[in-house]
Amino acid sequence: MDTRTSPAVQQYLAALRTLLALTAILGLAYPLAMTGIAQAAFPGNADGSFLRRGDKTVGSDLIGQAFTRPVLVNGKPKTDSDGNPVVEPDPMYFQSRPSAAGTGYDPLSTSASNLGPENKALIDATRQRRATAAKLDGVAPSSVPPDALLASGSGLDPHISPAYARVQVPRIARERHLSQARVRTLVNQQIQGRSLGFLGESRVNVLELNLALDELGG
Amino acid sequence: MSDTTAGLLQVGLLIAALAACYRPLGAYMARVYESEHDTRAERVLYRVMGVDSKADQRWPSYARALLAFSAVSVLSLYAFQRLQAHLPMNLGFPGVAPDQAFNTATSFVSNTNWQSYSGESTMGHLVQMSGLAVQNFVSAAVGMAVAVALIRGFVRSRTDRLGNFWVDLVRSSLRILLPISVVGAITLVALGAVQNFSSGTKVSTLAGESQTITGGPVASQEAIKELGTNGGGFYNANSAHPFENPNPFSNLLEIFLLLLIPVCLTYTFGRMVKDKRQGYALLAAMTVLWGAILAGISILEANHPGTALNLAGASMEGKETRFGVAASSLFATSTTGTSTGAVNSFHDSFTALGGGLTIFNMGLGEVAPGGVGSGLYGMLVLAIVTVFVAGLMVGRTPEYLRKKITPREIKLVSLNILIMPVLALAGTGLAMGLPKPKESILNPGPHGLSEVLYAFMSAGNNNGSAFAGLSVNTGFYNTALGLIMLAVRFVPIVLVLALAGSLARQQPVPATAGTLPTHRTLFVGMLVGVIIVVAGLTFFPALALGPLAEGL
Numbered sequence: 001m002d003t004r005t006s007p008a009v010q011q012y013l014a015a016l017r018t019l020l021a022l023t024a025i026l027g028l029a030y031p032l033a034m035t036g037i038a039q040a041a042f043p044g045n046a047d048g049s050f051l052r053r054g055d056k057t058v059g060s061d062l063i064g065q066a067f068t069r070p071v072l073v074n075g076k077p078k079t080d081s082d083g084n085p086v087v088e089p090d091p092m093y094f095q096s097r098p099s100a101a102g103t104g105y106d107p108l109s110t111s112a113s114n115l116g117p118e119n120k121a122l123i124d125a126t127r128q129r130r131a132t133a134a135k136l137d138g139v140a141p142s143s144v145p146p147d148a149l150l151a152s153g154s155g156l157d158p159h160i161s162p163a164y165a166r167v168q169v170p171r172i173a174r175e176r177h178l179s180q181a182r183v184r185t186l187v188n189q190q191i192q193g194r195s196l197g198f199l200g201e202s203r204v205n206v207l208e209l210n211l212a213l214d215e216l217g218g
Numbered sequence: 219m220s221d222t223t224a225g226l227l228q229v230g231l232l233i234a235a236l237a238a239c240y241r242p243l244g245a246y247m248a249r250v251y252e253s254e255h256d257t258r259a260e261r262v263l264y265r266v267m268g269v270d271s272k273a274d275q276r277w278p279s280y281a282r283a284l285l286a287f288s289a290v291s292v293l294s295l296y297a298f299q300r301l302q303a304h305l306p307m308n309l310g311f312p313g314v315a316p317d318q319a320f321n322t323a324t325s326f327v328s329n330t331n332w333q334s335y336s337g338e339s340t341m342g343h344l345v346q347m348s349g350l351a352v353q354n355f356v357s358a359a360v361g362m363a364v365a366v367a368l369i370r371g372f373v374r375s376r377t378d379r380l381g382n383f384w385v386d387l388v389r390s391s392l393r394i395l396l397p398i399s400v401v402g403a404i405t406l407v408a409l410g411a412v413q414n415f416s417s418g419t420k421v422s423t424l425a426g427e428s429q430t431i432t433g434g435p436v437a438s439q440e441a442i443k444e445l446g447t448n449g450g451g452f453y454n455a456n457s458a459h460p461f462e463n464p465n466p467f468s469n470l471l472e473i474f475l476l477l478l479i480p481v482c483l484t485y486t487f488g489r490m491v492k493d494k495r496q497g498y499a500l501l502a503a504m505t506v507l508w509g510a511i512l513a514g515i516s517i518l519e520a521n522h523p524g525t526a527l528n529l530a531g532a533s534m535e536g537k538e539t540r541f542g543v544a545a546s547s548l549f550a551t552s553t554t555g556t557s558t559g560a561v562n563s564f565h566d567s568f569t570a571l572g573g574g575l576t577i578f579n580m581g582l583g584e585v586a587p588g589g590v591g592s593g594l595y596g597m598l599v600l601a602i603v604t605v606f607v608a609g610l611m612v613g614r615t616p617e618y619l620r621k622k623i624t625p626r627e628i629k630l631v632s633l634n635i636l637i638m639p640v641l642a643l644a645g646t647g648l649a650m651g652l653p654k655p656k657e658s659i660l661n662p663g664p665h666g667l668s669e670v671l672y673a674f675m676s677a678g679n680n681n682g683s684a685f686a687g688l689s690v691n692t693g694f695y696n697t698a699l700g701l702i703m704l705a706v707r708f709v710p711i712v713l714v715l716a717l718a719g720s721l722a723r724q725q726p727v728p729a730t731a732g733t734l735p736t737h738r739t740l741f742v743g744m745l746v747g748v749i750i751v752v753a754g755l756t757f758f759p760a761l762a763l764g765p766l767a768e769g770l
Contacts, residue, residue, distance in 0.1 A: 010268075011282060015290040018267045018384065019356075022391060026355045027348035030396065034403045034438040038413035041404070046413045048431050048461065050421075057421045060431050062410060062460035065423045090425055097539070101455075107432045108338055108418075110455035112536040112564035114687030116665035117524025118768055122567075126529045146532035147539055153458030153546075153563045159539035198224040199231075200466025201542030210424055 051207060053214075059207055064158040066104040067093035067210060089136055091175045094160070094168050094213070096206045097147050098129060101155025112153045126150070137171045159203035162191045178216065186212055225516060225544030228470065232548070235474050236481050243478065244485025244497075250393045251366045251386065252490065260388060267384060274379035277719030280367060281712050283383040284360060288327055288708065291353060295323040298349040299341075308342035309417050321696035326353035328707035329361055329589060331443070331450030331559055331682035332699060334691040338432050338453050343415055350450060351439045355399075358446030358479075359390035361591025364711050365483060368595045369490045371718030372619045375726050380718055394479070395446060402441030402475055409471070410464030411437040436461055444475035447589040449559030449682040457549070457562040458538055469545050469562055476558045480504075480587040483594045491619055495737035500597050503745045507586035508555050511579045516547040518572035523769065527569060536564030547572070554579040557589030559682025566661070566669065566685040573685065574765025577672055580679045581757040582749055583638060589680065595714050597745075601736065602631050602717075604748045608734050608741075618736060620726040630717045634710045639756040641702045642678030646671050646760065648698070655694045660687030668764035675757075677702045 005013070038046035049061040059065055068087035070077040078086040084103060089095050102109035115122035129149045134141040145163040165187045173180040190209045193202045219227075256264065256271055264271045275283065298305075299314035299322060314322065318334055325332040331354075335341065341350065363386035370380050407413050416433025423429050436452045440462050443450060457463040457472055481501065488497025520543055522533035537546045546563035553560050554576045565576050579586065585597045602618055606628055609616030616623040649655040649670045659666035672685040677699040684690070690699070735741065 011286045012290060014268045014384070015283070015286040016294075018269070018287060018387070019290055019294055019352075021263055021266050022356055022388075023348055023352045026391065026396065027352040030399070031347040031351065031435040031438040034400070034407075035413050035415065035435055037404055038407040038437065042407050045407050045410050046437075047416070048412050048414070048419065048433060049410060049464075050419070050431070057419070059421050059423055059429060060460075062464050063429070063431060064460075065425065065429060066427065067425050068427075069425065093424065105429065108430055109336070110338060110453050110459055111336075112455070112458070112567065112686065114564055114566040114660055114685070115526070115535065116566060116573075116661035116668075116687070116768070117522075117527045117533075117535075117569055118663065118665060119526065119661045122526040122535065123529060126526050130529075146530040146534045149530040150527075150532070150535040150537075152534075152538050153536045153561070154453075154455035154460060154538060156455065156460055157538050157540075158460060161539060194219075194224060195466045196231075198219060198227040199470060200540050200545050203539045207424065214424070 051211065053211060058211070061205065061208065062158055063107055063156050064096050064099070064105050065207055066099065067095055067206070068104075091136065091171060093210045094165060094172065094206050095148075097157050097160055098125075098149070098151040099155040099157070100151045105156060107156060111155050113151045137167050139167055139170075143167060158205050158207060160206055162187070162202055162204055165190070165204045165209065172213065176213070182216065183213070186216060221520070221544065228544060229512070229548060232470060232474060236477060239478060240482055240485055244482040245489060247394055247482065247486040248489040250389050251486070256385070260392070263388060264384070269384040271382060271385050273382055275382055276378045277367075277380050277715045280380050280383045281715045284363065284711065285708065287383075287387065288360065291327045291356065292323045295326060295349050295353060296320060298345055299323065302342055302345055305342070305344050307344040307415065311340060311342050314340060317693050317696035318691055321700040322350075324700040324703045325682065326350050326448070326450060327357055328680050328703040329357035329446070329448060329557060329592070330677060330680040330703045330707070331448045332677055332684070332703065333450055333682070334696055336454035337451055343434055346439060346452060347435045351442060354439070354442040354446045354448040354450070355391050355395050356387065358395060358448065358590040359387050361589055362390040362394070362479070362483070363387055363591070364714055365591035365594040368598055368714055368718040369487055371721035372491050372621060374722045375724060377722050378719060380715070380722060395442060398445055398475075398478070399438070399441040402445060402471070403437045405471060406437040406440055406468055409468040411440060411468060412461045413437040432461070440472070441475065443560060444472045444558065445478065447476055447480065447556045447558040449553065451560065457560045458564070463562055465540055466545060469541055469549065472560070472562075473549055473552050476556050476560065477552055477587060479590045480556055480593040483591070484587075487594060493619075493737070496619065499737045499742050500594070500601065501587070502742045503749070504585060504587035504593070504597065506742070506746050507582060507749065508551065511555060511575055511586065512548065512551040514575045515551050515572045516544060518569045518575070519543045519547045522569055523571070524569050533569055533572070536567035538562065550576055551579065553683055554681060555584065555586035555588070557584050557592055557680045557682070559676065561683050564686055565672070565683060566687045570665070570765050570769030573668060574761055574769060576683070577668065577675050577765065578753065578757065578761060580675045580681050581753045583635070583753065584679045584681065585749065592680065599631050599634050599714065600749055600752075601745055602627060603635065603752070604741065604745045605734055605736065607748060608744060612732075614732055617727055617733060620729060621721045621724050622727055626720055627717060630713050630720070634713045635752065637709050638678050638706050641706055642674045643760060645674035645678065645698055645702055649674070649694070652694070655692070658689040658692060658695065660689070664764050664767040668768065671760055671764050673699065674702065678706050680707050
């Protein structure tokens with residue numbers, strides 16, 4: 001019997017050796033080297049752009065948060081039929097966009113709603129969110145901008161439009177006993193324009209805005 | 219500045235960046251593939267691999283080596299995922315279920331990167347970087363190897379040799395994809411993308427809630443995910459995730475990376491066939507199609523027809539604030555015109571017709587400008603169809619690049635063109651005909667058909683993006699889409715290699731007054747026409763029942 005490996009078997013062994021060798025280069029050396037360089041050159045970015053207040057990490061500059069509070073019934077947190085706590089917008093803070101990531105802004109479960117433009121669920125949600133936002137901010141329903149009504153792609157969108165931030169100014173000023181002018185100035189300071197004047201859209205980072213708002217007190 | 223002006227400037231900057239790289243990178247790639255010289259590191263590597271880098275292969279040997287490498291890749295990636303629980307850096311995740319592991323293995327090896335899993339809750343760091351991301355490199359390299367073998371078929375004459383698969387694979391990976399990825403990854407981190415091995419950091423939010431900030435070697439994977447037109451996101455939200463795509467700069471960089479090689483390969487082609495105008499003609503056809511689809515999607519998304527979007531006042535469902543409508547439309551056009559499938563916004567929530575255009579873009583066969591390698595060989599196949607059609611009109615034997623297009627070539631090309639629509643449409647029909655797969659649909663009405671059609675078009679073109687409302691982690695979708703991804707990747711590859719072998723054997727025919735010049739505007743127009751007619755006739759009925767029924 002011929003004990004030499006057949007050409008076909010040799011071919012597959014070569015394929016396996018090739019995959020292993022390329023894995024060592026492209027699957028280990030490359031990502032490890034990139035991590036080393038990234039951690040040396042841009043440690044803050046590479047770790048996740050964490051934001052700190054005092055000695056406490058309060059989140060990431062890039063990852064949005066829900067600014068909600070638990071609904072209390074007789075001093076106890078209200079829960080829904082699944083046992084999850086029911087939350088409502090915290091009027092002391094600027095609100096983020098609707099989120100489809102888990103129960104909202106959950107980085108372990110990033111997602112868009114994927115609802116189509118004619119889906120009744122999205123139509124109803126849009127109507128309801130407009131009414132809720134208008135009531136919360138005490139403005140005409142027509143002045144609530146689109147990003148307040150529609151969920152982002154990641155469910156972690158850290159930004160809102162300048163329009164949505166401005167809509168929330170009177171409510172924040174009222175709740176925090178600050179002048180509207182002061183809050184409006186704060187919003188204006190936090191607006192990031194389009195990069196180079198034409199890339200992407202202008203926006204406001206909600207976590208940064210709320211951190212600055214807490215600095216302002218009220 | 220108006221939204222329109224800003225959007226146009228954004229596109230202008232992208233085109234300028236691509237134009238600046240077109241000749242240098244295209245010429246560099248030609249040199250990589252034409253060089254007889256192996257570097258010292260490559261010689262060591264070939265010894266480890268146990269292959270003879272000087273062997274010039276016939277097309278069947280080239281195909282067998284490619285298939286052996288891909289088969290071993292599928293099996294290894296399957297085993298890698300199944301054994302995850304026993305491997306380091308698994309973040310506590312169990313092994314991936316058999317049907318999902320099969321789907322993911324076929325998906326990444328076929329350069330599709332369809333994902334029925336959610337990255338942050340399924341895959342540990344080791345599987346991501348040493349399993350999935352490795353295939354991001356080598357599956358792209360396989361596509362480039364096939365494109366180069368086909369170019370050699372045009373360039374060479376009276377030979378049965380097409381080059382060496384192992385050399386083309388290694389050079390594509392190490393001389394082209396790796397260096398650009400290094401630059402891309404570091405730039406992405408500089409712009410804010412993460413690159414670490416954290417298993418998650420728990421923070422207490424301003425509102426007092428607990429939030430786990432995920433980590434991972436993201437930037438290194440993101441760079442090759444775009445450059446190799448792969449598209450598989452580290453996280454479920456893909457390039458909409460701020461850690462993968464933090465700002466409008468990174469967004470434009472990612473679009474640039476996913477278009478870079480498909481665009482520049484047309485220059486490589488022109489240079490290797492010693493007539494650069496031939497490459498420019500293909501690029502012109504690609505650009506016309508890309509520009510037309512971009513205009514369509516951008517206008518539709520900006521005007522947001524659709525009940526919910528009209529109520530809200532903008533097509534911002536599934537779109538990020540930092541990108542907005544213009545940058546999302548640009549990304550959507552580029553990702554479905556290449557075989558990338560990465561998304562910075564969720565196509566399921568686009569306007570009905572805008573979403574329909576993303577499906578149609580894939581239906582063009584992904585040649586605008588197409589995947590890495592696959593875009594070029596796909597376009598060359600369509601160019602052969604075009605000269606054939608032109609030949610029929612005037613009653614001449616068609617020729618392309620001085621090679622005769624005989625019945626054998628036409629058979630290979632026709633089979634190549636037929637396989638994608640047959641599988642995509644049959645798969646859609648099967649899913650709609652069976653009771654169970656329909657339960658995966660999220661959106662009711664015609665949009666539900668669009669979701670299923672999108673899934674099979676995406677798998678059928680090795681794209682990988684989705685109308686993600688469809689729940690595809692089921693035995694049916696994992697299996698059916700997995701098999702389709704393998705078939706539409708590797709059957710055309712074998713046919714293209716056979717075509718290359720057939721062309722290489724021919725003696726070039728002299729160009730005469732009756733030869734159709736294939737570098738002129740007339741030819742570009744005919745090529746675009748053929749592509750639209752082939753895709754339009756094939757997919758119009760399905761599109762009429764889905765996106766058109768919903769949007770009109």
